[in-house]
Amino acid sequence: MERRELILLFIHDYTTELSIAPTFREVGGGVGLKSPATVHEHLTVLKDEGVITYIEKSSRTLRLTDKGKKRVANLKDGEKWRT
Template identity: 50%
Template sequence: MKPKGPISPREEEILSFITRYCQERGYPPTVREIGKAVGLQSSCSVHYHLRKLEAKGFIRRKPAKPRAIELVSSSEESLPSEEVVFVPLLRGVTQGREGVCLEYTRAFFPFPKRFINEGEYFVFRVQNGAFSRWHILEGDYLLVERGETFENGTLLFLVSQGRVFLERGDLWEGGGSGNVIGRVVGVWRKL
């Protein structure tokens, strides 16, 4: 269904919130979460606006399900409902006698399953300009696949004395210069 007709400022606010929420979490908000975000006390008011957005072709809903809101693209096709994998955000790295310990936050990043192969992954937020040599800037997010052995041309994620650094696999000498934690498979930058 092609979106039709103008939408009110309140409907635009609700649609914008739903879009942001889905992008950040990978699933839609509940009616209560929408109401709280846009300042509507009554769930009936939220349902009213959702019915109008659905009638205008911006969303689809499945009755009697709390998170059953689907955004509809302007090209008359629904956005792909791919399987999503939630990848943890790395808080920090400590190195002790037992080896390297990775500490994770409670935050997770949703990724379409097609972006991630079998294996264990984490996301690392770059805190300083230490990776500028690789054109990776402060505030960028790295998607890292855990492992110790990779092909030579890959960008390795290493830890030495509690500090994180990157090195190309064919240039890294190994040994005492750091522990391989994984390889960088993606970089995300918010513009």
């Protein structure tokens, strides 16, 4: 699974379990990235793809878009087939 797919799944699971959005730092910790710049780079690409949204320099504003929710559902369906 690609790193960005792991990030999407992490955002989904974190938000579902805790009812709040993760911080960029929490995303990094959740998927094994230590550099905040690398986390920001991945999140920027995901935002450009239209699967997440967030407000720059604002904490806990990460959200999956409808397109992102569909991608997560597809990823989770794929996991079921692999097991």
